[in-house]
Amino acid sequence: MYRISELAESVGLSRTTLLYYEKFGLLKGKRQANGYRVYSDADRQRLRLMQQLQAGGLSLEECQVCLDGKLDREMLGHRLETLEREIAEKTRSRDLLAALLGRGSLKDWHEELERVAPELHRAWLMIQGFSSEEAARVAWLSKDMNAHDDYMACFMDVFSGLDRWGPATDVATRKALTMVPFAPKTILEIGCGPGMATMVLAEATSARILATDTDAGALDRLRERVATADLGDRVAVRNMDMAQLPLPDAPWDVIWSEGSAYIIGVESALRNWRPLLRPGGVLVFSEMVWRTETLPEELRAYWASAYPAMTRVPVRLAQAKRAGFRVLGHFDMGREAMDTYYRPLEARVAEMEQRLEGTRVLEDLRAELAAYHACDGTVSFEMFVLQKS
Template sequence: MYQISELAESVGLSRATLLYYEKLGLLKGKRQANGYRVYSDADRQRLRLMQQLQAGGLSLKECQACLDGKLDRDMLGQRLAVLEAEIAKKTRSRDLLAALLGQSSLKDWHEKVERVAPDLHRAWLMTQGFSSKEAARVAWLSKDMNEHDDYMARFMEVFSELDWWGPATEAASRKALAMVPFAPERILEIGCGPGMATTTLAEATAAQILATDTEEGALDRLRNEVNTRDLGDRIEVRNMDMAQLPMPDVPWDVIWAEGSAYIIGAERALRDWRPLLRPGGVLVFSEMVWRTETPPENLRAFWASEFPGMTRVPDLLGHAKRAGYRVLGHFDMGREAMDTYYRPLEARVAEMGSRLDGSRVLDDLRAELAAYHACDGLVSFEMFVLQKP
């Protein structure tokens, strides 16, 4: 027989806990003539069994039901479902903390935050020490702040030899330029890359052009091209962040952004860039769009992670009108624009495959190339020509 203090010590509980159990009817001691409670070994074993049931997440009431009758399998099933949900939640918490500490990839987390809170995501990255430019790159390209530097080094190794950094053609640029209802004198090009459209704009107009990007290697290539063509008096090349463009002393006649608005999102680009235009000024931009209302699930899932803002032409036209633009025209740039970008990229990836084997850059580019081959007729680039009233 055990006195209450002895029983409490033997099962690792406090005297007050055993008195509470007695009050609930979970434990029934025998009171002796001297007033002390005593308990049998059966009581001790009952407590031990109850502790094992509690380890399964059962409440005291549920433990009592199991001890005094048959197991309620429905109740146990419900408790198991709750426990599994709690474990899944805690596992996600554990995985995120490990990723934030650099022990695993943050890619999925960055993708999710970019979808639900893109502006705050980039602001938060800047509080972690990234510049505005690098925060944007983490958000839409490397998607892992812990591996960003290595990812970007490998990424730029692939793209350093490519002339086209996005789907485009000279013919499409000239067609869009023909929709501008005046001869522009000043053009701001946003996301110029190595100069895909810059020299075409210089050849087709007499405008002064400010070509901007944040990739210094691409800008150096464009500077060399400008010098080779003796266009230094008309083209200025400058490292500028499209998310932090200053108000110009003189508003721009035309803002040109082929394949770059997605970096900050088309809706934000339409909103933020409009004040930089003069009244009657024109914004020209291209954007990847769905050509179907029911894309295959595998393609939808891929582009949702790589390009979460991708939508259809009517949606983008709606964004443009709500942002205060008049639509002068738009057109499908066609398969040729996709091929101009992806075929040289595919050859470059094949050339560098052995050197990049095992890197996420290689995996990401191969996945994008597979999507390119699978999405003919389902996805393409649309050129938009919009006017500020």
């Protein structure tokens, strides 16, 4: 026979816990004439069995049902389902904490944040030490703040050999320029990359141009182009963050941004760049859009991950009007713009495939190229020409 303190010690529980079990009816001691409760070995074994049942996640009520009668299989089934949900939630929590510490991928987490809270997502990344443009690159490109530097080094190794960093053509640039209702004297180009559009603008106008980007390699290549064409008196090249452009001494006649507004988000670009324009000034930008409401599921799933903010032309036009712009014109840049960008990219990836093997950059570029081959008639770039109201 065991006194309550002896029984508690033998099963690794406290005296208070056993008193609670007795009050609950799970344990029934015998009170002796001297007032002490005593328990048998059968009571000790009952407690051991109950501990085993509790290890399966059963509540005290459920333990009592199983101890005093046949197993309730329906009840156990419900308990198992609950535990499996809890385990899945705990596993997700554990994986996220490990990823935040750099022990796993944050890709899915960043993608979800970009879908549900894009501006807060990027602001939070800046708190972690990223510049505004680097925060944008984490959000839409590397999608892993811990692996960002390695990802970008590999990514830029691919793009450093390309002239175009997004779908575009010289013909589209010139066509958009014809929609500007005046001869611009000043042009601010945002996200110029290696400067293909810059050179067209310089050749087609007499404007003074400030071409901006944050990639040093791309800017160096543009400086070489400017020097070769002897355009240094009209074209300046600067490393500037598109999300933190200063107000100019004199507002710009035209702001030009081919394929880069999405980096900070089109609505943010419309809102932030409008004050940089003079009254009646013009903003020209190009943007990837859906061409149909009926989309193959695989293609929809890819772009929902790669660019969740992509939408249709009427939505962008409505956003422009709400931001204080009048629409002067817009047009589909067509398959040629996609081919001009993606065909050289595909050749570059094939050339570097062996060096890139095993990297997420290669995996991501393969997925994007597959989407390009499948996108005819569903996705393309639209050029927008807007005038500040």
